[in-house]
Amino acid sequence: MKPPIIFLIVVALIAVLATRQFIKQRRENAANDASPVRSLMVEVKTKREYLAPDRRSRQRDQIPVEDMRYEAWFHPLNGAEDIKLALDASDYHQIDKGSRGELQVQGTRFIRFTLCTASDC
Template sequence: MVSNKREKPVNDRRSRQQEVIPAGTSMRYEVSFKPLNGGLEKTFRLQAQQYHALTVGDQGTLSYKGTRFVGFVSRTPDNE
């Protein structure tokens, strides 16, 4: 189940000027998944298109390899 989504601005600056986010700053997209039967939550970094296709509360099958997100197939009412 998709348990949380976060998008954060990413920049290469290492100074205190990071408080102001200039236009065109790239974003980092993270999604957390939690097993329905209990267990540890797993968080992965996704591409924007993958991130926006998911909604918190979506249920389905998560695929990953090590720490790399492979895919998530939502379970729709028709598939249950």
């Protein structure tokens, strides 16, 4: 018995999209690795945490695992455009909205945020 043509088209489309996403992520990681670490004086403009979309199929006997994503927007004090970065949970919870400090990034990768003291802001 031959599978329906629509099934083959859907499988091929999923394979193409998955391959494209994999290549995009590899390129972004390579670009970040090749970029120098930059330091900027910034103010934390806003933060956001949200539940990541669950890509797994939900079954009745499966316990859903909540996968949280964290991001923050930083406003450079030199007037440049805001920077949106993905953070891990520990970094996200140590940063407060409105705080000022030194942001270190490598390409689009968050490295560190260090609060400044009153004398060096």
